[in-house]
Amino acid sequence: MKVTQISIFIENKSGRLAEVSRVLGETGVNIRALSLADTSDFGILRLIVDNTDLAKETLKECGFTVSKTEVVAVEVPDRPGGLSSILQVLDEANVNVEYMYAFVERSAGNAVIIFRFDDVDQAIEVLQANKITVLPGERIYGI
Amino acid sequence: MIWNDEFETLPREAIESLQLKRLQQTLERVHATVPFYREQFAKAGVNLEQIKSLEDLQRLPFTLKQDMRDNYPYGLFAAPLDQIVRIHASSGTTGKPTVVGYTRRDIDNWTEMMARSFSAAGAHRGDVIHNAYGYGLFTGGLGAHYGAEKIGASVIPMSGGNSKKQLMIMQDFGSTVLTCTPSYCLYLAEIAAEEGIDIRSLKLEVGILGAEPWSEKMRDEIQEKVGIRAIDIYGLSEILGPGVGIECIEAQSGLHIWEDHFIVEIIDPDTCEVLPVGEQGELVITTITKEGIPMIRYRTRDITRIIAEPCICGRTHRRLQRMSGRSDDMLIIRGVNVFPSQIESVLMSIEGVEPHYMLIVDRDENLDTLEVQVEVNEKTFSDEIKVLQKMSRTIQDAIKDMLGITCRVRLVEPKTIARSEGKSQRVIDNRPK
Numbered sequence: 001m002k003v004t005q006i007s008i009f010i011e012n013k014s015g016r017l018a019e020v021s022r023v024l025g026e027t028g029v030n031i032r033a034l035s036l037a038d039t040s041d042f043g044i045l046r047l048i049v050d051n052t053d054l055a056k057e058t059l060k061e062c063g064f065t066v067s068k069t070e071v072v073a074v075e076v077p078d079r080p081g082g083l084s085s086i087l088q089v090l091d092e093a094n095v096n097v098e099y100m101y102a103f104v105e106r107s108a109g110n111a112v113i114i115f116r117f118d119d120v121d122q123a124i125e126v127l128q129a130n131k132i133t134v135l136p137g138e139r140i141y142g143i
Numbered sequence: 144m145i146w147n148d149e150f151e152t153l154p155r156e157a158i159e160s161l162q163l164k165r166l167q168q169t170l171e172r173v174h175a176t177v178p179f180y181r182e183q184f185a186k187a188g189v190n191l192e193q194i195k196s197l198e199d200l201q202r203l204p205f206t207l208k209q210d211m212r213d214n215y216p217y218g219l220f221a222a223p224l225d226q227i228v229r230i231h232a233s234s235g236t237t238g239k240p241t242v243v244g245y246t247r248r249d250i251d252n253w254t255e256m257m258a259r260s261f262s263a264a265g266a267h268r269g270d271v272i273h274n275a276y277g278y279g280l281f282t283g284g285l286g287a288h289y290g291a292e293k294i295g296a297s298v299i300p301m302s303g304g305n306s307k308k309q310l311m312i313m314q315d316f317g318s319t320v321l322t323c324t325p326s327y328c329l330y331l332a333e334i335a336a337e338e339g340i341d342i343r344s345l346k347l348e349v350g351i352l353g354a355e356p357w358s359e360k361m362r363d364e365i366q367e368k369v370g371i372r373a374i375d376i377y378g379l380s381e382i383l384g385p386g387v388g389i390e391c392i393e394a395q396s397g398l399h400i401w402e403d404h405f406i407v408e409i410i411d412p413d414t415c416e417v418l419p420v421g422e423q424g425e426l427v428i429t430t431i432t433k434e435g436i437p438m439i440r441y442r443t444r445d446i447t448r449i450i451a452e453p454c455i456c457g458r459t460h461r462r463l464q465r466m467s468g469r470s471d472d473m474l475i476i477r478g479v480n481v482f483p484s485q486i487e488s489v490l491m492s493i494e495g496v497e498p499h500y501m502l503i504v505d506r507d508e509n510l511d512t513l514e515v516q517v518e519v520n521e522k523t524f525s526d527e528i529k530v531l532q533k534m535s536r537t538i539q540d541a542i543k544d545m546l547g548i549t550c551r552v553r554l555v556e557p558k559t560i561a562r563s564e565g566k567s568q569r570v571i572d573n574r575p576k
Contacts, residue, residue, distance in 0.1 A: 007524075009519045009554075011554075011555050011556045011559070037528050039528060039532065041554060044527075044528060046526060065519050065557050066521075067525070067526055069526045099527070116527075
């Protein structure tokens with residue numbers, strides 16, 4: 001039930017993001033979800049794509065530092081309080097969230113939240129025990 | 144004013160005959176007491192009886208900073224420890240500093256040379272000397288202090304840092320002479336402006352500025368902004384500390400080097416040939432009165448030339464042109480000697496970090512800044528910001544521990560730092576010359 005995300009180190013200078021998207025576009029890799037965390041000097045671009053291995057290899061060949069990370073995708077009803085109930089469950093079970101980002105699913109109209117946990121397996125267990133929908137990787141890569 | 148009329152105005156022939164006598168004594172001393180020199184002389188096939196003139200000095204091998212490290216800590220001392228009354232040290236490449244020791248007589252001679260230097264800069268009894276050179280292992284603070292007391296001035300042992308307090312003391316105590324690095328002098332002027340203090344209206348008359356290279360342009364700026372006469376002073380701990388040479392206030396052009404204590408040569412740093420007087424090259428100094436740690440043909444790596452023309456001040460000791468650079472890659476950042484190799488060894492000591500780095504030196508509001516660019520690689524990369532920031536801090540702390548200076552660490556993408564065959568470009572120095 002895990003989703004593989006790739007993270008790319010981006011120096012804070014103009015054109016770097018454009019370069020990543022150009023490389024992926026030319027290789028035919030489609031970006032499904034993304035988030036950018038930044039500091040004054042550098043940023044970390046996190047992507048979920050339809051072909052993780054191809055994306056990683058291509059970016060590496062172009063000189064980027066890339067790593068793979070396991071994250072968890074959770075489906076949330078697209079209405080007020082949707083996120084809150086999930087975070088409450090995680091809090092009660094003492095599961096620590098490193099970071100998260102969200103997007104809205106086109107077809108189903110639900111929100112999808114990507115979580116990065118310290119302990120992925122424990123987090124999935126807690127979520128499923130509380131009847132929260134954890135989406136398999138294939139669902140996300142194919143959105 | 145000339146502090147020591149007899150010695151500072153000796154005719155050239157008298158200086159040279161004194162130099163030869165003292166050189167021969169020094170050579171005998173190191174030959175008898177320092178195994179390193181005995182081996183060096185033997186390797187070069189030199190017998191001390193062959194040293195009959197000052198030119199014969201050229202037969203002797205050079206001494207390098209590396210030789211001091213190889214003989215750490217006391218291996219080059221020419222006096223037993225029970226005759227050493229002071230030990231100083233400067234930062235070293237691998238964490239080990241270079242160590243120097245002074246006998247009672249060495250301290251007396253140093254004090255005399257600093258007294259001459261203060262006098263040459265126009266300081267005298269009645270002055271309030273505000274000494275902002277660092278006190279401690281660094282030679283600057285104590286070296287200047289003893290000389291200031293010797294001439295009968297009132298010395299304020301401020302040491303460095305705490306700029307607002309420095310200004311308060313300057314105002315309240317009526318400091319007339321300031322000793323610090325030239326960049327710190329300008330920095331004080333800016334802090335004063337921020338604090339609404341008119342630094343030009345203070346009693347300061349003279350700044351005795353050294354421990355880093357500076358330019359005529361910077362002198363003009365200091366004299367204008369601070370309202371003082373800015374005097375260049377030269378020294379290095381391996382040879383003495385501050386007071387090896389100084390500009391006289393009459394000419395403010397070229398630094399008189401105390402030739403009754405030192406012999407200077409200028410060499411081509413590549414061929415090591417001694418160059419004719421007046422040509423620019425690397426300064427080599429031989430100490431001829433030191434007992435604790437005499438130095439024979441020490442390569443300073445500083446680039447200068449000898450000015451043999453007589454000076455209007457009446458001193459007969461020749462002058463060195465203001466240091467114009469280095470023949471090695473040493474940087475002087477806020478008065479601290481920094482070799483790129485020191486930064487490299489710090490980086491190598493941190494797990495996963497590769498020695499691909501670039502040093503960007505700049506000057507921001509008259510303070511030197513150092514940025515260390517380090518490439519992120521697959522081993523050190525994390526998708527969590529906090530992990531990368533922690534790595535930056537670890538590097539920053541390690542550099543601070545080793546060199547005592549705060550730098551900014553900037554993580555950059557891999558392969559962005561140019562790789563080159565042979566000597567790689569590790570430093571970009573953007574400071575105004």
